Amino acid sequence: MSRMALNEADRIVTLFTPAYGKYRVIAKGARRPTSRLGPHLEYFTHARLQMARGRELDVVTGAETLRPHMLLRTDLTAFGHASHMAEVVLRLTEERQENAAVYHLLVKSLALLDEAVDPFAVTRHFELAVMTLLGYRPELYRCIECGRDLEAEPNPFVASRGGFLCPVCRHRTTGSPMLSINAQKYLRTLDRHGLGAAVRLRVPDGLRDELEAFTSSYLRHIAERDFHSLRVWHAVTDGPGTSPPSAGASPPADRPAPGHAPG
Numbered sequence: 001m002s003r004m005a006l007n008e009a010d011r012i013v014t015l016f017t018p019a020y021g022k023y024r025v026i027a028k029g030a031r032r033p034t035s036r037l038g039p040h041l042e043y044f045t046h047a048r049l050q051m052a053r054g055r056e057l058d059v060v061t062g063a064e065t066l067r068p069h070m071l072l073r074t075d076l077t078a079f080g081h082a083s084h085m086a087e088v089v090l091r092l093t094e095e096r097q098e099n100a101a102v103y104h105l106l107v108k109s110l111a112l113l114d115e116a117v118d119p120f121a122v123t124r125h126f127e128l129a130v131m132t133l134l135g136y137r138p139e140l141y142r143c144i145e146c147g148r149d150l151e152a153e154p155n156p157f158v159a160s161r162g163g164f165l166c167p168v169c170r171h172r173t174t175g176s177p178m179l180s181i182n183a184q185k186y187l188r189t190l191d192r193h194g195l196g197a198a199v200r201l202r203v204p205d206g207l208r209d210e211l212e213a214f215t216s217s218y219l220r221h222i223a224e225r226d227f228h229s230l231r232v233w234h235a236v237t238d239g240p241g242t243s244p245p246s247a248g249a250s251p252p253a254d255r256p257a258p259g260h261a262p263g
Contacts, residue, residue: 002090003041005031012057013041014090015049018103022093025051027060040065044072044082044110069114080233081119085109085126091223092134101133118199120208125195127215128187136222139163140188145172152185154178157214159221177217183210 002014011030015023030038040047040063050062072082089106093099109126113119131137142149144163155164156176164184165173186207190198203211212230220226 003043011041013060016086016089016093016103016106018100019098021097021099021103022090022095023058024095025049025058025060026054030060037063042068042073044069044086046107046110067111067114069110071114071116072110075116076233076237077119078113078116080229080237081123082110082113083229083233084123084227087227087229088127088130088219091225091227092130092219099133102130105129105133112195117195120203120212121195121199121201124186124211124215125190125198127219128190131218131222136162136218138187138218140184140191143169145169150184152181154180155184157218159218162218177214179214180207180210182207183214186211 004012006012006026009029009031011027013025013027013030015025017023027037027041029035030041032038037060040049041060045065046067046069048064048066049060051058052061053059069082072078085106089102093102105126109122112122128137138157139162140150142163143166144158144161145165146169148166148168150164150166153167155166156170156173156178157164158173158176164179165176186198186201186203189201216227216230
């Protein structure tokens with residue numbers, strides 16, 4: 001969720017809901033230490049909210065936490081990956097555009113992070129799934145130029161066309177990054193067999209870096225802007241003297257988290 005101060009006591013909060021998609025509301029008094037609403041509107045909290053119709057933005061009148069996702073606010077790695085997921089949803093969805101499938105994907109993915117499932121696998125699964133749901137699914141099996149089945153060898157990925165070129169057609173592009181055989185296999189495992197199969201795979205650090213760079217590059221092309229959460233997480237965790245964020249810490253940039261508005 002993203003939060004913005006409205007005045008001394010109130011906040012404008014961005015939720016992600018099953019019925020209204022990305023949805024901005026006013027939480028009156030939420031900035032006060034004694035607020036009854038504030039704890040239910042923490043980052044990454046899954047909550048059920050009661051709303052009253054407002055002139056421009058609806059107003060939160062009641063809240064019930066369904067799952068606080070405490071690990072996402074106390075473990076730096078879970079926090080960084082949850083922030084990335086929320087940033088992807090924020091950047092790739094439109095205001096008040098219903099998308100229950102993306103909502104349920106985000107809810108499930110945050111719950112898996114909260115259960116300490118491998119953040120790398122959960123995040124790569126989330127990225128591929130959300131790209132598919134929003135119409136940006138990469139072509140992983142056939143050459144986007146000639147339609148031949150891709151061979152087991154490094155192939156260039158053309159972000160502007162959403163797929164790979166085979167050895168015969170690769171001369172048609174310059175500057176497109178090559179993806180290794182193992183990186184392509186990992187993506188196909190996610191696509192064909194899901195997260196359960198991916199978490200059982202041993203993924204060396206170099207391959208993790210390659211896959212993260214690939215998905216980050218493609219998401220950047222789709223959104224036409226940079227994504228910051230994982231870059232900030234790397235900058236923090238790769239440096240000396242790191243420690244988890246406090247429960248009240250803010251993500252590196254504005255983030256939506258799942259909420260549940262009446263609908």
